[in-house]
Amino acid sequence: MNRYTKLTAMRELSFWVVGAIVLAPLYVLIVLSLKTKQDATASPFGLPTNPTFENYTRAWSSGGATGVPFSTALFNSVFTTVVVVAVLIALAAPAGYAIARRTSRLSNWIFALFVVGIILPMQLGLVPLFVFVGRLGLSGTRLSLVLVYVGVLMPLAVFLYATFFRALPRDYEEAAEVDGASHVRAFVQIVLPLMRPITGTVAILCGLAVWKDFFIPLVFVNGTDNVTLPVAIYSFVGQNVTDWNLIFASIVIAMAPVLIVYVLMQRYVLRGFVTGVRG
């Protein structure tokens, strides 16, 4: 069945074409990030005549107009993302479980509220939210970012968990209870581990949303030392001149953690999505 026929050749060719289209921006990105300023303006798409890592070191230590070093921004992004995902899972899993297992009308209403929360754009509430954060005295803090993200992403996480808990047979919990476990124990030791695929999905969807978001940090922490990567990258965009080689180097730095996590957890990422689709 593995004969290399004309059809196979056509198929292979189309893979290459699609691959090239997909990879072209990546090529531009990496090539430009390795060029000096002069080189970049002279031939944006050619191979670098004199490859240099200077862009990376400059972006890493100095930062752009705001003056926040990239290393700080990277830390802010990692911190915000990890804390937000952890808080989301810790709160959304029990919430989804309660909604799924309680059959009262109230729990249906709460579920509906969360669904509405997914649909409503957060920008609608932006001004009051900003004022509220200000009154709490949290303007420009990392905590304000975390709180806003948890609030914005909670409906999605609760929705995903509740849907999956509904599909999970009660037998496991019942077996654990008959075995002598309390509700909390059965949840933590039996139910939650069974939810690993959906926990992965929640972590990826919400983690990526936080990581790549530009708008919320721009509104809530711009101008402070707490900016995240997207805002820090934007600071390289000058009013008159833009150093594209610097921007591209910083984009590569911003992508790296995501790629590393993806490579390490590829198996779980795919499984999470597959289960997600099936469930």
Added chain:
Amino acid sequence: MAEVRFDRVSKVYPDGTRAVSSMELEIGDEEFMVLVGPSGCGKTTALRMVAGLEEISEGELRIGERVVNDVPSRDRDIAMVFQSYALYPHLSVYENIAFGLRLKKVPKDEIDRRVRDAASVLDLTEWLKRKPRNLSGGQRQRVAMGRAIVRHPQAFLMDEPLSNLDAKLRVQMRAEIARLQSDLGVTTIYVTHDQIEAMTMGDRVAVMRKGRLQQVATPQELYDRPVNLFVGGFIGSPAMNLVQARLEASDGDGSYAVTVGDQRLSLPQELIAARPALRDWSGRELVLGIRPESLQDAALAADAPADRRLRAHVTLREALGSEVDVHATIAARSAETEHVRELIEDRGGLETLEEGGETTIVGRLAPRTTAAEGETVELAVDTAALHFFDPDSGLGIYAAQTEGAVS
């Protein structure tokens, strides 16, 4: 070890459905009690009430001396085997079995000893490190058993534990579970819809239908003296043949006979003596129950008297090797009471009541029979083993009208 007692226990759902209606049942210490009945009869609900997984709406349930209505399952000290096994997929076989012991804070070496003991009894020692998904169905079933037995609970509850196994394994595990139970001497409630499991495993069997207990008795008693049409038809395979018949007293000599269509079967004196209530039925219509095993090819039983035979027209012959099941029609009306109709529905509604004056009966004959499809066969009837039921109430006709009056 403990008795389990249902004291007028009912389960009523919020929409008003009564899944279990005032159930009275006492399960003795170390007894193996089987709850059997068609699907939806309330047997699983009853079991789940003992487990504490279903609230008890009315009545009292005791395990040992304790009323457990308001005791959560984790404090009832019972172990349950689920139909789906509900093995924890992320834990190894060892951890699955040890889970309950860890929760009870049993010392580590004690846990290890007990898990290994259970594993060796159940032949699981070499699989202890595996995850449940890497086990065969039979092995999973044994892990579920292991999880129950290490706990040394007051009672085992089993909810159709064998229904996910293939037929051969089921027979094997049936014997295994029965042996294990008698070795351990733990009170056991076992739910099944399979009457063969019920008969072979139970010390006593409780037959349920539509949330009500029909009869609680030893397997032999259930078979010999079914309290009503439902139990008679449910227990035994192939099922009991039920036909409309008429009881007649012969003049003077005190002997009785039943007419089935245009045929007559005379009844032995012992039968009448064992069922004195039959005397009140002379000249009346009743439902006659003939077990397939009570029929024989008359050609192979030459000494069968002529007045204890039925002529029938063979429509289907099923050779099973050790015996031959013969489906045949006789000229008689089917028992068309409400109870029989329900019974047929409970069996899945595959059989239909014949129109007109023909009834199909099934006989389990010796393999040497020459009865062939399309021919007429003479069937010798073991008249001492006939059953009689009241067509209106469905109750069996035995000593007195009141006996076993559960509707």
